[in-house]
Amino acid sequence: MLAPIMEREGWNVSFCEAAVDDLAHPSIRNADLLVVLGGPIGVYETESYPFVTREIALIERRLSEGLPTLGICLGAQLMAKALGSRVYAGHIKEIGWGAISLSEAGAASCLKSLGSEASVLHWHGDTFDLPAAATRLASNGNYENQAFAYDDRALALQFHLEAEPRQLEEWYVGHSVELAAANVSVPELRAATANLANRLAAQADPVFTGWLHQIRPIDPRNRSLTARSS
Incomplete structure (x- = not known):
């Protein structure tokens, strides 16, 4: 649901695959907005997946220059690493719908439409320490850091507001081994999604819309690029 919202707000959306595309290309390196999505690997698996090192360097440069950046799931972990924090395997794998609680800062941020206690889709096993210069926006009983902001130009979400039931059908197949382990x-997760997805979509739209308004560039040539890490 993220790309349609961006297009509605006047952004031109293009996609790349972080594992194979040239992350130094100007269309990626200098994009007005970079959205870094998730994937079934860890930030620390750079020996197996060397592109992760290049991706972290790209994010680090963008954050240091105040260029708008949104990270979701693995993307949030990559942002934390780029800001100097530790990323590591968590004590429990969170897969499925579960609660988050907004911090005081979170309740005043673009996440406010989620409400003080929201049910969101979790799909991760790793976690991270809060970067020193970041502001915690959300947490839950399993993990203290579920979302953070860095200045007013970068947002990291450990959970998924963008996922839709149709997209999740692909995840159920692609992550079948992980789900079984x-x-x-899958039937229970699908049923929960059917029950909660529409409500989350209504809450998520103002989250993304509000953030896009917050970081909208002065230059009218609105571009954005979504980098997939899987």
Whole structure:
């Protein structure tokens, strides 16, 4: 649902695959907005996946220059690493719908439409320490850091507001081994998604819209690029 919102708000959206595309290309390096999505690997697996090092360097440069950046799931972990924080395997794998609580800063941020206690889609096993210069926006009983802001130009979300039921059908297949290992029932997850997805979509739209308004560039040549890490 993220790309349609961006297009509605006047952004031109293009996609790349971080694992194979040239992250130094000007269309990526200098994009007005970079959205870094998720993937089934860890930030610390750079020996197996060397592109992660290049991706972290790209994000680090953007954050240091105040260029708008949005990270979701693995993207949030990459942002934390780029800001000097530790990223590591968590004590529990979160897959499925679960609560988050907004901090005082979160309740005053673009996340406010989620409400003080929101049910969102979690799909991660890793976590991270809050970067020193970042502001915690959300947490839950499993992980203290579920979302953070860096200045007013970067947003990191450990959870998924962008996922839709149709897209998740692909995830159920692509992550079948992970789901089985975590003892997650696909029929139960699908049923929960059917029950909660529409409500989350209504809450997520103002989250992304509000943030896009916040970081909109002065230059009218609105461009954006979404980098997939899988």
